[in-house]
Amino acid sequence: MDHFSYKNGEMHAEDVPLSRIATEVGTPVYVYSTATLQRHFRVFSDAFSGLNALVCFAVKANSNQAVLSTLAREGAGADVVSVGELERALRAGIPADRIVFSGVGKKPSEMRRALEAGIKQFNVESEPELEALDLVAGKMGVIAPVSLRVNPDVDAKTHHKIATGKSENKFGIAWDHAPEVYNKIKELPNVRATGVDVHIGSQLTDLAPFKLAFEKVVGLVKSLRSAGHDIEHIDLGGGLGIPYDPDAETPPHPLAYGDMIKSVLGDLPCSIILEPGRLIAGNAGILLSEMLYVKQGEDRLFYIVDAAMNDLLRPAMYEAFHHISPVTEPGDNAQNAQVSADFVGPVCETGDTFAKARKTVPMSPGDLVAFKSAGAYGAVMASTYNSRELVPEVLVKGAEYAVVRARPSLDDMIGLDSVPDWLSD
């Protein structure tokens, strides 16, 4: 459920008409709903009631400071993958002891900063990384808490670019090698194993691959514990999908996901960590754009909008589906006059296509459209390709809104470059 709906013939974000944001801030612009962020966080957290669970929002999905602060107030922890995300989480008020650091390539400087801050754990993905962490922690005179991210070799049955749990993927420590690496942790003086970590992919719409992976992990935890390793918690990663296209996919409800996890854990005396990103932020955001031109091609209709692949990369990168809804509520006449159109942006690439042969009500230049479910992996993946200004972001709360990342000026953008002396005259 989200809070983008038609009221008085026009789509609103909570109680703010989208046309007001378009007029006052300009398009393209991301618009987030506070109520939806809160609701998703609460529904997800509630699914684990009765367990000792820490929900660490995957900051990579949406790292805006206002979004992170909203979630921090809900009690969220953070899953970060760079020192940049770590600083963002800390500055948003997420306590260090609720932050886990994931990713295959942490630099020693990043490890140092995270140790200094006192994060909950490092999710370590290789032996060389473990050795580097041991060295850094040793120099600082501290012990680094570690979970090894294991690769359970499970097919997540999702888009190949966002599947991470097969042996051919770069992620995690090979399944059969994991017990050996836990033994190695015991030998290293400055790291301590506190948990086991797994993440098999993103936008999973079926519980079966999760269950398979979690059962393997629980088996591993039991054998590690009986071998004398002090495994206190299990990090089950993120990955639960959302219904981008309810006609095509019906991902499980968080409650079903929570129940499955409870049954897999049984009476294992471990706390759990969860790292949802998309499920919290995806449906809490839209990308608002204006129709520039309607172009009749040789054999198709093109709707050219002012948002492009640099603002929302997912369709170009993963063939991802986003609903494209008119901001003005279509009447019965418009509904009956549906057309088929390719929605494209202004970037000079054929890949700058949001949808092909999409059934839609007829639209005209100047009409506003909302790309739905764009709150996760939208703004964070935006760039200035084609020297387009980085897309701004707005957060709505009830009848109020605030610009939470302003559109930079062309001077701001061009001013990041500098011209060396030898070219100055």
Ligand code: LLP
């Ligand atoms: N934990 C780890 C270690 C991850 O790598 C990820 C996502 C998550 C948690 C959060 O997964 P989520 O709950 O959001 O599915 N840009 C792609 C998605 C990349 C996901 C990368 N890792 C997209 O737009 O679909």
